[in-house]
Structures are given as structure tokens and as C-alpha cells.
């Protein structure tokens with residue numbers, strides 16, 4: 197038997213999105229961050245809280261049972277609430293659960309909300325009891341720094357090819373009022389910044405702070421019943437999540453991205469060349485170069501040249517991380533995947549203002565979570 | 581990371597069902613086929629491998645980890661890929677051999693000045 201695809205079920209739409217700015221750690225309670233995002237999403241949708249039938253909360257560093265201490269302040273309506281944790285992909289997975297509930301008919305209105313504060317996370321991989329021979333050195337910038345060294349060597353690329361990713365994404369975030377970093381940077385600034393690991397400087401590593409993001413997902417029935425604006429409803433064409441396989445010495449992040457994206461694009465009935473906006477897991481500059489190639493946005497090894505040509509900038513062939521991406525919009529972790537959906541929704545509605553990719557009709561959101569897992573969603577403009 | 585025992589020789593497992601060699605040693609199960617327990621035969625790895633990439637770590641959030649330090653991705657001759665410190669190696673593609681110091685596993689260039 198062939199597994200169901202999202203598109204085999206009834207249509208699912210993003211009808212409302214909302215964010216709390218991603219920012220450096222403050223003493224603001226997570227409750228306030230999360231509620232701000234949910235209330236903005238409800239306002240954006242034109243929905244009242246009692247219409248929401250199910251909620252998924254993505255959080256990674258807030259401990260157990262995050263949903264109700266936050267959502268009860270919207271009114272205790274008794275709806276099912278579930279916390280979703282999938283590392284960097286937590287928000288993507290929460291969004292996926294909401295989409296599946298609506299597609300299958302378990303709910304007509306579902307909420308996916310991500311909220312997080314800075315703090316130490318316990319990683320289960322460190323509790324396996326298996327020896328790790330790296331002397332504790334391999335933290336994420338080191339993992340990606342090693343991939344950067346290998347990528348640049350095998351492609352004949354240089355440090356400035358990496359740094360250009362940071363220049364583009366910081367430039368985009370400078371136009372995003374919800375971004376953690378809102379300052380445009382020059383190539384010289386990126387290259388001369390404090391070195392962290394190998395060629396990766398501080399501005400080539402994402403800021404991990406706090407924030408919140410929310411998305412309301414609805415059925416066509418709900419659009420009619422609640423009198424919502426179908427002209428602002430962004431359809432979710434596909435939702436695919438996969439986990440790491442055995443790839444030998446190849447970059448597992450890139451290979452996992454390749455298989456997951458291939459499936460998501462195929463299930464959406466489109467091709468990678470049709471995409472107008474892509475939000476991807478650019479926690480480190482090297483990732484964007486790896487992923488644009490793995491996704492088929494350009495040929496293998498062509499990433500640096502296409503980037504330098506402006507193909508991935510706003511106004512280019514396909515805008516990559518128009519929000520500023522994890523690199524500059526920031527990576528509060530729980531919210532990140534839902535923040536991507538918020539950006540793509542604005543882009544596909546034509547509401548992204550200073551960051552608007554002209555004529556955006558088709559968008560893709562991609563996150564990799566340590567472990568590794570990968571989630572990809574393809575979304576379409578209301579008039580597509 | 582705690583290093584429960586002396587890192588050498590490198591201990592791995594060979595799967596009796598699919599033939600995959602994995603590092604580190606464990607009985608939880610084979611990633612290739614799921615065979616577990618007695619299905620995984622403990623093997624001593626040669627400790628010889630090739631550097632895939634290396635870099636200098638300049639900053640680390642854990643003050644107990646001393647920086648700068650040089651770390652590499654190493655593919656062992658038996659197939660597994662791991663990350664460990666290296667010494668006396670300046671570029672990828674170099675053959676290395678596992679050794680140990682007070683901080684655990686460290687690879688040296690098999691033929692170069694850094695070799696023991």
C-alpha cells in the first residue's frame with residue numbers, strides 16, 4: 197500500500213501568522229512571548245480563540261508541559277494540547293502535526309505555536325553511554341566548520357563564498373522588524389569578525405536567543421464557516437519529514453536534505469525550479485551553500501557563483517532566506533520552523549513589504565534538527 | 581565528554597548479519613540491519629585512517645574545553661567516520677594513526693613529523 201500524501205486529503209491552508217521578535221535573552225516570561233505570537237496570528241486570521249480546536253507547542257529548553265501555562269490565558273477551552281520537540285525542527289514538526297489534523301478532518305482550525313527561551317538543553321545523544329572521542333570539541337559550529345572546510349576544498353571555493361551568505365541574510369534581516377539581528381553587514385565585516393571554528397566567524401553563526409511564532413491552519417470548511425479571507429489563505433501542498441540514513445562519508449545534512457526535499461517537491465506536484473521563496477536551515481553559512489545544491493535550486497558546486505550573481509537574493513531567481521534566515525532573523529529553536537512558515541505566508545500573500553520577492557507564488561520551508569531529522573513543507577500562493 | 585576507558589585500541593563492532601563495521605563498540609544494534617547483542621562482534625580497529633577535513637576551534641562555551649584546538653573528521657580504513665583531535669596535520673587527505681594523550685584520543689600524521 198502506498199502511504200497517503202497530504203494532498204490526498206482535503207486542502208489545508210495557513211490563514212494566520214504571528215511573531216514575537218526574536219531577540220537576545222531577557223527576563224520576559226515565555227508566556228508573554230508565546231501569547232503575543234498567538235494573539236497576532238488570531239488577529240491576522242480574523243479568528244477568535246474559541247474557534248481553535250487543537251494546539252501543538254514547539255519548545256526545546258522550557259522543560260515539560262509548556263502548552264497550558266501559556267495558552268490557558270487565552271481562555272480554558274479544554275482543547276487537546278501537545279508539546280512537540282524535534283530539536284531545530286520542533287516548530288516544523290508542530291506545524292506538520294497541525295496540518296495533518298486538519299487534512300485528515302480531526303480539526304477544522306489548528307494552532308502551531310513555537311516559543312523558547314535561552315538555556316541549556318540536555319541532548320539525549322550524550323546520555324547513551326557510548327564514548328565520544330572528540331574531547332567535547334564538536335559543538336554545532338565545529339561540525340559545520342568541518343563541512344565548510346571540506347566543501348570549499350572540493351569545490352575550489354574560498355572564505356568569501358561562505359561570507360556572502362551572511363552578507364545576503366543580514367541584509368534581508370535588516371528589513372525584518374522581527375529579526376534578532378537587524379543590521380546589514382559588509383563582506384569585510386563578516387570576514388574580519390571574531391573567528392569561532394575554522395573559517396566560520398561569529399557573523400556566520402546564528403544567534404540563539406528567545407522569541408515566539410504562531411501559525412493557524414484551517415480547512416476550506418473553516419474558511420467558509422468563519423467568513424475568513426480566502427484571498428489570504430496560503431495552501432500547504434506537501435509536508436514531509438524524514439530522518440538520517442547511512443551515507444558513508446558524505447555530509448548527512450546535505451543528503452538528508454536532498455531526499456526530504458525531493459519527496460516534498462514531488463508530493464506537491466511541482467519542481468525545485470518552480471520555487472520563488474525558500475527558507476532553509478542556515479544556522480551556519482556553509483549550510484546554505486550545501487542545501488541550495490542538495491535541493492536542486494542550482495547544480496552541484498554552483499552555489500557560490502549563483503549566490504554571487506544575486507540569484508538567491510530578494511528580486512533574484514529564487515529568494516533564499518528572505519526573512520534573514522536562522523543566521524540573522526535568528527534561531528530561538530522552538531519557534532524557528534513556524535517563523536519560516538510565517539515568512540513564506542507573508543511572501544505568498546504579497547505582504548512582505550520591504551522584503552517582498554516579486555511575484556512569489558511557491559515557497560518551501562526546510563529545517564534540519566540534530567539527530568538528525570529533516571522537515572520540508574511546500575506552500576502555494578492563494579491565487580496559484 | 582567522559583572517556584570511560586583508555587581510548588586505544590579503538591574498539592568497534594562488526595555485524596555478523598550485514599558485515600558493517602561501526603565505531604564505537606556497542607551492543608544496542610546495527611544501523612545497517614538492526615542485528616544486536618551477540619550479532620555484533622567486538623573488533624579492534626587498526627586506528628589508521630584518512631583526514632577528511634580539519635580546523636582550529638577558537639572558542640568553546642565550556643571553559644573546561646581548552647582552545648585553540650585542532651579537530652578533524654577522520655575516515656578509518658575500516659569505514660567508520662569519527663571526529664577527534666589531530667596533531668601535526670595541516671591538510672585533508674593525510675594518512676593518520678590513532679594515539680592517546682592526557683585528554684584522550686588524538687590522531688597523528690602516519691608518516692609526518694607529528695607521528696610517534
Ligand SMILES: [Zn+2]
Pocket residue numbers: 595596597598599600610611612613614615
Ligand atoms: Zn548489520
